[in-house]
Amino acid sequence: MKKQAFRLTVAVICIGAAVWVGTRWSSEAEDSVVPGSVNDPVVTKSYIDKKLAELGNQSGSGGQGVDEKKLQEMLDAFRSELEQSGGGSQQVVVVTVPVGKRLIAKDGAEFIVRAGKAMAYSADSNGISDLTDGKDIKNGKAVPNDHLILFPRGGRGVTAQVGQKSGLTVLVRGEYEIQVQP
Incomplete structure (x- = not known):
């Protein structure tokens, strides 16, 4: 009987502690997010309204209207900030790699081999990241077609x-260069 009472007491204490910890963590997480901050980068309607109100007050109209030139300057500044931070979208380019040459990625590039049989190339012991399978492909190993390959570092x-007669067709997002194989 004492054993059962002890187990019940321990179970109640554990459940109570878990509930208390869960409520503390969730309330701390809610307090740490500030709209428009680095932790919450989504642009909300309130953010746009605030910026438009500031812009209206700067134009001297008392918030009754927005100067179109100032608005265009603000949009241009926002676009240039996005491009500098890498937030702008990069286009995907179809690249044909002839036999005897290799396609070398720059930092942050992504490849998808669409046609041909490709092999991984790396000048060091590290391989290339196959994001589709979640594994590292070492130098000289086959690269599967239609898999997203990421190059966090170039080279x-x-x-x-x-022995392949035709080259490769590769979709590339990011910077790259084609080199002649030695």
Whole structure:
């Protein structure tokens, strides 16, 4: 009987502690997010309203209207800030890699091999990141078609497998260069 009472007491204490910890963590998480901050980068309607009100007050109209020139300057500044931070979208380019050459990625580039049989190229012991399978492809190993390959650091790439008659067709997002294989 004493054993059962002890187990029940321990269970009630554990559940109570878990509930208390859960409520403390959730309330701390809610307090730490400030709209428009780095932790909450989504632009909300209230943010736009606030910026438009500031812009209206600066134009001397007492908030009754917005100067179109000032609004255009604000939009241009926002666009340039996005481009500098890498927030602008990069286009995907179709690249044909001839046999005997390799496609080398710059920092942050992404590849998808669409046609041909590709092999990974890396000048060091590190491989390339296959995000589709979640694994590292080492130098000289086959790169599967239709898999998203990420290059966080440049200098690595893909090349056509030995004995292949035609080159590779690769979708590329980001900067790259084509090099002649030694």
